[in-house]
Amino acid sequence: MKHRKIGDVILDVQNISLAFGGVKALSDISFDVREHEVRAIIGPNGAGKSSMLNCINGVYQPQQGSIAFRGKTFRHMNSRQVAEMGVARTFQNLALFKGMSVLDNIMTGRNLKMKSGLLAQALRWGPAEREELQQRESVERIIDFLEIQAHRKTPVGQLPYGLQKRVDLGRALAMEPQVLLLDEPMAGMNVEEKQDMSRFILDVNDEFGTTIVLIEHDMGVVMDISDRVVVLDYGKKIGDGPPDDVRNNEDVIRAYLGTEH
Amino acid sequence: MDTTANTFPRLLLAHAAQRPDAPAVREKDLGIWQTWHWREVAQEVREIACGLASLGFAPGDNLGIVGANRPHLYFAVVAAQSLRGVPVPLYQDAVAGEMVFMFDDAAVEFAFAEDQEQVDKLLECRELQANKGGATVIRHIIYDDPRGLRHYDQPGLMSYEALRALGRAYDAEHPEFFAQRVAEGEPGDVSVILYTSGTTGRPKGVCQTHASFIAAGRGGVETDRLGPGDDIMSYLPMAWVGDHLFSVAQWLVGGFTLNCPESAATVMNDMREIGPTYYFGPPRTFEGLLTAVSIRMEDAARPKRWLYARCMALAQRVGADILSGAPVGLKDRLLYRLGDLLIYGPLRNVLGMSRIRVAYTAGAAIGPDLFRFYRSIGVNLKQFYGQTETCAYVCLQRDGQVKLQTVGGAAPGIELRIADDGEVLVRGVSVLKEYYKRPDATAEVLDAEGYFHTGDAGVIDSEGHLRIIDRARDVGRLNGPGGSCAGAMFAPNYIENKLKFFPHIKEAVCFGHGRDRVCAFINLDFEAVGNWAERRGLAYGGYVDLAGKPEVLALMAECIAKVNADLAAEDGMADTQVDRFLVLHKELDPDDDELTRTRKVRRGFIAEKYAVLVDALYGGRAEQFIETQVKFEDGRTGAVSATLKILEAKRFPAVKAAA
Numbered sequence: 021m022k023h024r025k026i027g028d029v030i031l032d033v034q035n036i037s038l039a040f041g042g043v044k045a046l047s048d049i050s051f052d053v054r055e056h057e058v059r060a061i062i063g064p065n066g067a068g069k070s071s072m073l074n075c076i077n078g079v080y081q082p083q084q085g086s087i088a089f090r091g092k093t094f095r096h097m098n099s100r101q102v103a104e105m106g107v108a109r110t111f112q113n114l115a116l117f118k119g120m121s122v123l124d125n126i127m128t129g130r131n132l133k134m135k136s137g138l139l140a141q142a143l144r145w146g147p148a149e150r151e152e153l154q155q156r157e158s159v160e161r162i163i164d165f166l167e168i169q170a171h172r173k174t175p176v177g178q179l180p181y182g183l184q185k186r187v188d189l190g191r192a193l194a195m196e197p198q199v200l201l202l203d204e205p206m207a208g209m210n211v212e213e214k215q216d217m218s219r220f221i222l223d224v225n226d227e228f229g230t231t232i233v234l235i236e237h238d239m240g241v242v243m244d245i246s247d248r249v250v251v252l253d254y255g256k257k258i259g260d261g262p263p264d265d266v267r268n269n270e271d272v273i274r275a276y277l278g279t280e281h
Numbered sequence: 282m283d284t285t286a287n288t289f290p291r292l293l294l295a296h297a298a299q300r301p302d303a304p305a306v307r308e309k310d311l312g313i314w315q316t317w318h319w320r321e322v323a324q325e326v327r328e329i330a331c332g333l334a335s336l337g338f339a340p341g342d343n344l345g346i347v348g349a350n351r352p353h354l355y356f357a358v359v360a361a362q363s364l365r366g367v368p369v370p371l372y373q374d375a376v377a378g379e380m381v382f383m384f385d386d387a388a389v390e391f392a393f394a395e396d397q398e399q400v401d402k403l404l405e406c407r408e409l410q411a412n413k414g415g416a417t418v419i420r421h422i423i424y425d426d427p428r429g430l431r432h433y434d435q436p437g438l439m440s441y442e443a444l445r446a447l448g449r450a451y452d453a454e455h456p457e458f459f460a461q462r463v464a465e466g467e468p469g470d471v472s473v474i475l476y477t478s479g480t481t482g483r484p485k486g487v488c489q490t491h492a493s494f495i496a497a498g499r500g501g502v503e504t505d506r507l508g509p510g511d512d513i514m515s516y517l518p519m520a521w522v523g524d525h526l527f528s529v530a531q532w533l534v535g536g537f538t539l540n541c542p543e544s545a546a547t548v549m550n551d552m553r554e555i556g557p558t559y560y561f562g563p564p565r566t567f568e569g570l571l572t573a574v575s576i577r578m579e580d581a582a583r584p585k586r587w588l589y590a591r592c593m594a595l596a597q598r599v600g601a602d603i604l605s606g607a608p609v610g611l612k613d614r615l616l617y618r619l620g621d622l623l624i625y626g627p628l629r630n631v632l633g634m635s636r637i638r639v640a641y642t643a644g645a646a647i648g649p650d651l652f653r654f655y656r657s658i659g660v661n662l663k664q665f666y667g668q669t670e671t672c673a674y675v676c677l678q679r680d681g682q683v684k685l686q687t688v689g690g691a692a693p694g695i696e697l698r699i700a701d702d703g704e705v706l707v708r709g710v711s712v713l714k715e716y717y718k719r720p721d722a723t724a725e726v727l728d729a730e731g732y733f734h735t736g737d738a739g740v741i742d743s744e745g746h747l748r749i750i751d752r753a754r755d756v757g758r759l760n761g762p763g764g765s766c767a768g769a770m771f772a773p774n775y776i777e778n779k780l781k782f783f784p785h786i787k788e789a790v791c792f793g794h795g796r797d798r799v800c801a802f803i804n805l806d807f808e809a810v811g812n813w814a815e816r817r818g819l820a821y822g823g824y825v826d827l828a829g830k831p832e833v834l835a836l837m838a839e840c841i842a843k844v845n846a847d848l849a850a851e852d853g854m855a856d857t858q859v860d861r862f863l864v865l866h867k868e869l870d871p872d873d874d875e876l877t878r879t880r881k882v883r884r885g886f887i888a889e890k891y892a893v894l895v896d897a898l899y900g901g902r903a904e905q906f907i908e909t910q911v912k913f914e915d916g917r918t919g920a921v922s923a924t925l926k927i928l929e930a931k932r933f934p935a936v937k938a939a940a
Contacts, residue, residue, distance in 0.1 A: 160311035165428075170546035172312065223429060 026247065027055030030231055031076065031199060036085035038071055038255075045071040046082070046255045053199070058225055058232045060242040063252035064275060069235040070112065072252065073201050076233070077109055078102040103132060108197035110188045112204040112235075118177030122187050125176055126162055129194025130155045162190045165227070166220060182213035189220065193228075200224065202234035206241055214238070218245050239276065243267060251275070287468040288491040290326070290363040292533040294463065297323035300536065303509055306352045309543040309551055317352060319536075325353075325445070327459050329360040332448030333391060334458065336421055340365035340465075343387040343474065345419070347371050347380070347403065348395025350515040350528070350541045353425045353441050357393045358519075358529055362472055362491070363463050369474045369486070370519040377405035383476055385410065387486060387717060388417045393441075397429040404435055468492040473529075474717055475522050477669050486717030487522075487669045496710035497674035498530030500693040504677060505559070505639045511537035512557045512636070516548045522669040523643065527561055530672070552633035560640040564647040567662070570632055571654055592624040593657075600625075600657030606681050625658040634660050641665055643673070643688075648782040652685050664688045666749060670726065670733055671695075672711040676747045686851070687746035697747060703738035703770055704753040738772060742852065750775045755884070757794025759856060769856035771799065773884060776857060779847060783840045784809045788869050790882050791859070792895060798860040800898040802891070803837050804869050810836070825923050828864045834928060837864055842931040855935030861898050862930055863905075865891075866923035872912045894925065903927055 031053040038046040046068045053059045061069050074080040076087060078097040086093050089105055108129070116125050134141065134155065140148040163169055166186050171179060176187055185205060192200055205221065206214045222245055224230050236242045242249060243263040251259035251266055253275040259266045266272055286292045296305070301320035308315050317325070338344070344361040346368055348354050358368040369387050371380060373395065383389070384406055394400045403422050410418045421437045423444050424430060430438070452459065472491040476484040502508070515528040532539050537559065542551040552560075578589055599613045609617075629635050640655070640662045647664065655662040661680065666688035667673035675697070678689035691697045694710035712733045716722045726734050738756040739749045750756065751772035759768030771793040780789035780803070788804035807824055810833060814821055821827040845858040869875040875887055888895055890909075897905035908922035 157311060160313075164311055167544070169312070169543045170550065173550075226432075227429065 026057045029053070030055040030090055031233070032088040032091075033072075033076065034086050034088070036072070036075055036082045036087070038068075038075060038080060038082045044255050046075070046252075049085075049252070049255075049257050051250045051257065051260055053231060053233055055231055056225070056229050057247040058221070058234070058245055060246035060249045061233065061235045061252060062237060062239060062242050062249055064237065066254075067252040067275075068255040069237075069252055070203060071255075073109065073203055073233070073235055076102075077107065077201060103195065106195075106198035107201065108192040108195040108199075109201035110185075110192045110203060110205060112207060114184055114188050116176045116184060116188055116191065119175055121173050121175055122168060122171050122179070122190075123159060123163070123173065125187055126159045126190045126194050127155065129191040130159065132195060133158075158196075159194060162193050165193075165223070166190050182209050182216070185209065185213075185217065186220065189217075189224075193224065193230075196228075197230060199231045199233065202232065204235055204237070206236060206238055214241055221245060239267075287495065288362065288463070288466040288470070289359055289472060289495070289529070289533050290463045290466060292495070293319075293323055293326060293359055296533070296536050300509060303536070304538045305536075306355065306539045306541070307555070308352050308541040309547070309554075312543075314540075314554070322356065326356050326359045326363060328445045328448035328452065329356055329441075330363040330448065330462070331451040331455075331459060332444040332446075333360060333366075334364055334462075335447050335451035336391070336444075338364055338366055338391050340462075342366045342391065343369050343389050345369050345371060345384060345387070345389040345392035345403075346519065347392065347399045348373050348425065348519070349545065350517075350519060350524070351395055351425055352539070352541055354393055354395065354519060355515075355528065355539065357423075358473070359533075362466070363459065365462060365466055365470055367471050367474055367488075369476075370525070371476065372518050372520045373399060374518075377402045377409065381406040381409045383484065383486070384419060385415055385417065386484075387474060390417055390420045392419050392422050394422055394424045396424065396426040400424050400430060400433070400438070466491070468495070471714060473525060475520065475525060475669050485719055485722055488714045488717050489672055489711075490714050493711045493714070494526070494530040494672050495534060496694055497526060497672035497692075498534035500674060500695075500710070501526070501677065502531050502535040503693065504679060507531065507535040507537055507559060507639070509536045509538075511535070511559050511638070512540055512555055513537060513559045513561075514542065514548065514552055514555065514557045515539050516542050516545070517561070517563075522667075522673045523561060526673045527559075549633065553630075556633065556636040558636045558638045560634070560637055562640070562642055563644045564642050564651065565645075567642060567647070567655060568651055571651060574628065574631070589624060592620040595620055596625060596657035597653065600659065601653060604656050604659060604661060605683060621659065628658055629660060632660075637661065639663065641677075643667070646778045647685075649685050650782070656683070665692075666747065667711070668735060670713040671707055671735075674711040675705075675707050675735075682744075682746075684746060687742060687748045689747070690745045691747070697741060698732065699739060699741060700734075702753065703740070703750070703756050705735045705737045705739040705747065705749070706732040707735060708732045738770075740853065759793055759799070760795060760797045768797070769853060771857050776801070776844065776848070776859065777882070779844045780840065783843075785813065785836060786840060788876070788882060790869075790884055790887050792884075792888060792898070793857060796899060799857050800895070801841070801859045801862040802887070802894070803841075803862055803864045805833065805837065805864060807868065824868065825866045825921060828866055829923060829926070834864060834926060837862070838928055838930060845930060846933050849933035850936040855933075858932045859930045860932065861927055863894060863898065863925045863927045866907070866925060867909060867911060867921050870911075873910075897927055 029052045034050050036046055036049045061072055063069050071080060075082050078099040134151060140146060163172060168186060176184055206217050218241055221232060225232050246263055248261060249263055249266045250257060251272045258271040258275060259269040286295045296319040302318050304316045305319045305322045306317040344366055346354050346357055361368040369389060371383055392403055394403050400422060403419055407419045423439050423441055425441050427440050468491045470491055471488045472494055473489055474486040476486050513527060517524045528539055540555045542548045595616055599609045599617055602609050603617055637660055640660055642662060643665050652662060663678040663683055665677040667675040674692055675695055676689045677692050696708040698706040700706055708731050736753050737749050738751045738753040739747050741747055751774040755773055757771045759771050773791040776791045777789040780786050785806055786803055787806040790802040791799055793799040805828055810827060814827060819832055821830060827833060841859050841862055848854040848858045876882055893907060894905055904924055904926050906924045908920050910918055911921055912918050
């Protein structure tokens, strides 16, 4: 049951090519993402999915092509600029502070929203304390949203993997992003955890209207929750469209079944 | 509280007048405890009641309530009562297919739901009702937590806040309305319908009046001197009679503070933060806590373990006596003080029980070690006894009169009688008015003299304390001398429970009705006994092999000897000591129909299935070969066979009736 309205193009990827030395990771990839939609990038291992995400994220600088965000084109961006524009991401291999509590980890996601300086924050001086209280409230809303109240004070390293992934999502949500990039949010999870995660992704999309771009190699999950799917194979785009079209695409079937190229 | 208020809404208004700014309810929301004071609770209840009235909720209507322990849902209970309607709390984990029976039965048109999950369920119920073409459907659904419900456009769906707004408008137009409705209420009105879980047949709605629940609440509050300043955690299902007694009746009579946890998973944490003074938990909760402590203790450093062991040994010896006010020597008292400083105090703190004055358990038999453990570290754990039909209020243990075996004496306003067949009969303030729309069922349990037939068998001891032995229909009699059916009363569950308190015994099945002595099947706990065997370097090749080891049989014989020693010391139980027993070669399993799905033994079925073993037990044979069909989890069947040894148990002479 989806009720949200899909809007205009928010992210436009044009003719991106990326090479590491002689290895072509991406060649001439173009696709767009519309506001409020769930857009998936799928493909077998090594297809270039994470590289694509890293380009959008500003971690890699593609040799060719451009990325437009809300109609503004960028050639060179660093990851901080991207974050300031309202793009948040989660990582395939988790980028959490294992020794810190769930609460503090999610609080780090609020970093960009904090106005007081490092010194003021450290000394909890003047408006810094009030600010922290406000930030804490938005973090608590996320904890409530992701149903991890019972683990609020638990060091992240002690949590099971599925929950760590949820905390990683929470940290990204703390930025109140307009676009959320999820790098294999369901990797390494059991069926139940996958279902939970799917529900949270759809809830985020529904509740906050966040546009979601996710990478996944588990086809089943992706087809259930995405509006449109891009399929990559060996750095090339081999399919793009609604899940049903992609599922019947000959090239996609061949790439996934591993027959001749 | 000094008041003549005789309905729950009037009690609420009295609190709001007498202590408007005292905390009435707390809930942890977004990590912070939010408080409603009595004035605010009264105001909110008034708004909801007016809102419901403006939607057409009339006196005599039933209000369905589905959700976890949320303040707003408790307010809904009192709001319905204010309108002379009847709240019907339902178990929130029931599926729509089960729930729809209650909605139909109680003709519920208005319902409160906690969140999206419950709203979905109620909408499903409504669909089921529409498909059946029944007389009533759920017309209005009011939800507490709006998350995920923004896009729902089904008719009759409304948020809690929207209902309050409606109520405020209605209240402004009809300022006299609320006070008038509360004034019209009668103590004899039904104040709640609680559905019994219905282990046999369809669920039945138990109708209780304001008068009976207030009497039950008052009895408990006065016995334990509860009042403003006390704190209770509300975390058990609202549909359960115990929660209604503690979190509604006693709350409104006593005027203490309800504390609603953030979620079911955070109860332990929240408890540590609140430090309740009054607590209820079923035995399994207390057991879980103790296990968690024991495991952590085993991982502690050696000096800590030594100190813990020393302190606990002292506590075992004198702790319970100190708590009960029994005489204890000066030296032990001083040592206990020291132990309290070093171990018991910190331990209570970790358990969230630092401030506990009164803790209750009920619902199932509690193991003696468990009960003693909590009392010995200074937690005033007590037992009570009752059922939905008696507002969970029949017997309770008074301070200083706590005995493990009994559930205490009759509560204030309650009369107890034991029928000739051993069944416990109850008459008094808390007995149900009727089963909703079921005069036939009501007539079955309420006799002409006004006694409620509990279905439990029990005995009353010399001090007037009730000891529950078994379900009445399970109780049999041993053959007396000369073969007449007039021997001692035989309570199989009672003996089986005693056996099951040993960690090495998973299940036990006792036979004795119409026989001249008691014999038992024992099912060992594979994990516990396996562990025990490993520590002794005892090699075994699976369940059947382990169950047949002479060392294991000796271990079981020891357990049974202890139970027999216990039985010998109890009034009228000495004759039912276990005489002969065997250890079964397979685990009793619901898949093989030997246990019910709730893991109760099906004694009759087992006796038939293993008739050769029963004959061997009573026939005096020393061993018996048996082959049994088993069903595996994947549906295949196979056979297990073994030759089982039959052992004589050590018996004890009856001890003269102990005081």
